[in-house]
Amino acid sequence: MNAQDLLSVAQEHGSPVYVYDAEAIVSQYERLTSAFAKAKNLRIHYAVKALSNISILKLFKQLGAGLDTVSSQEVQLGLAAGVDPSKIIYTPNGVSLEEIEKVAGMGVQINIDNLSILEQFGAKHPTVPVCVRINPHVMAGGNANISVGHIDSKFGISIHQIPHLLRIVENTGMTVNGVHMHTGSDILDIGVFLYATEILFETAAKFKDLEFIDFGSGFKVPYKEGDVSTDIEELGDQLSDRFNEFCKSYGKDIALAFEPGKFLVSQAGHFLAKVNVIKQTTSTVFAGVDSGFNHLIRPMLYGSYHGIKNISNPDGKNRFYSVVGYICETDTFAQNRQISEIAEGDILAFSNAGAYCYSMASNYNSRYRPAEVLWHNGKSHLIRERETMDDILRNQVDVELEIGAEAVEA
Ligand SMILES: *Cc1c(COP(=O)(O)O)cnc(C)c1O
Numbered sequence: 001m002n003a004q005d006l007l008s009v010a011q012e013h014g015s016p017v018y019v020y021d022a023e024a025i026v027s028q029y030e031r032l033t034s035a036f037a038k039a040k041n042l043r044i045h046y047a048v049k050a051l052s053n054i055s056i057l058k059l060f061k062q063l064g065a066g067l068d069t070v071s072s073q074e075v076q077l078g079l080a081a082g083v084d085p086s087k088i089i090y091t092p093n094g095v096s097l098e099e100i101e102k103v104a105g106m107g108v109q110i111n112i113d114n115l116s117i118l119e120q121f122g123a124k125h126p127t128v129p130v131c132v133r134i135n136p137h138v139m140a141g142g143n144a145n146i147s148v149g150h151i152d153s154k155f156g157i158s159i160h161q162i163p164h165l166l167r168i169v170e171n172t173g174m175t176v177n178g179v180h181m182h183t184g185s186d187i188l189d190i191g192v193f194l195y196a197t198e199i200l201f202e203t204a205a206k207f208k209d210l211e212f213i214d215f216g217s218g219f220k221v222p223y224k225e226g227d228v229s230t231d232i233e234e235l236g237d238q239l240s241d242r243f244n245e246f247c248k249s250y251g252k253d254i255a256l257a258f259e260p261g262k263f264l265v266s267q268a269g270h271f272l273a274k275v276n277v278i279k280q281t282t283s284t285v286f287a288g289v290d291s292g293f294n295h296l297i298r299p300m301l302y303g304s305y306h307g308i309k310n311i312s313n314p315d316g317k318n319r320f321y322s323v324v325g326y327i328c329e330t331d332t333f334a335q336n337r338q339i340s341e342i343a344e345g346d347i348l349a350f351s352n353a354g355a356y357c358y359s360m361a362s363n364y365n366s367r368y369r370p371a372e373v374l375w376h377n378g379k380s381h382l383i384r385e386r387e388t389m390d391d392i393l394r395n396q397v398d399v400e401l402e403i404g405a406e407a408v409e410a
Pocket residue numbers: 047049050068070091182216217218219259260261262263355
């Protein structure tokens with residue numbers, strides 16, 4: 001999408017608004033599947049939590065993807081989008097046995113990440129095959145250092161507990177049909193990631209009934225020019241070979257699974273906000289937009305970087321701005337950023353706004369959450385309406401207490 005396309009969306013649907021470029025999603029999906037072309041049986045489960053609009057889920061369904069879900073509600077969304085339950089994997093953390101049983105009842109692949117629930121689930125439902133989430137305790141840092149840290153992570157079953165895990169499987173007679181890891185860290189060094197996969201292969205060899213190995217995600221995307229990102233092609237090439245080798249020694253062609261969120265949708269998303277006010281102070285020029293961390297929390301939550309372009313004046317003189325929101329709290333999107341000269345009323349486009357942006361939006365300050373638009377073949381499709389006052393009041397129960405005269409006087 002170019003600046004003109006984005007501007008047309010803001011003109012048609014108002015601001016603030018999220019726009020997702022369908023072609024960009026498709027091309028990332030195809031990039032991933034081509035990278036792993038050598039794997040005979042590849043399963044891509046799109047991580048719903050990154051961007052959970054039903055029309056996006058339907059797009060992934062059309063591409064042939066499955067879904068990775070972390071709550072029973074995400075599972076229900078996936079089913080509502082028409083995704084077959086057999087193509088949905090449910091990887092919760094810290095949820096109740098009841099919720100896991102409910103999701104298992106929908107025919108979804110269960111992935112269990114602790115021994116307590118595994119034992120309880122296996123004892124009650126020995127015929128339901130489950131995947132187990134393993135924590136290999138490998139941490140990919142900013143360089144090639146391998147730290148076998150993360151021992152205190154709340155995710156996954158520690159590799160040091162595999163003997164106990166195997167005993168539970170044997171005692172309950174349950175079937176483990178998949179092993180999984182998701183370290184959660186950005187993969188900068190493929191070598192570190194491959195090291196973690198070796199630990200997973202070693203673990204996998206201990207289970208006889210595997211249908212798949214799920215390597216999670218952690219693919220890093222670039223946020224600005226010159227940013228390091230995961231070399232998917234190289235990773236795909238090396239891991240596919242290694243995986244095929246594993247299948248040979250395992251004696252069965254099982255599936256190679258991944259569950260990316262960010263990689264598939266981050267760059268496809270743009271967030272458009274209008275500049276309400278330009279405010280000069282003694283030290284900086286603020287551009288205040290009609291949004292805030294209620295709509296895009298990542299800069300305040302993780303210090304994440306989002307490129308910002310003035311699409312109303314793309315060819316102006318570059319000047320330095322601090323772009324801030326309208327929330328009554330420090331609400332900074334970007335500091336000291338060079339942006340083409342901004343006038344009040346201009347539309348700013350934030351990049352990398354596809355993943356963990358709308359899905360983390362809230363009604364803080366009682367503001368409406370923005371509209372969402374899917375752009376396809378040069379046309380915009382509204383996929384979520386902007387909220388209204390009815391949405392703010394929905395579920396609120398209007399109770400008026402009788403405050404006695406004494407209380408008022410006191
Ligand atoms: C969040 C999550 C993902 C997706 O991670 P990205 O960094 O967005 O690719 C995959 N798997 C699990 C289990 C997750 O919790």
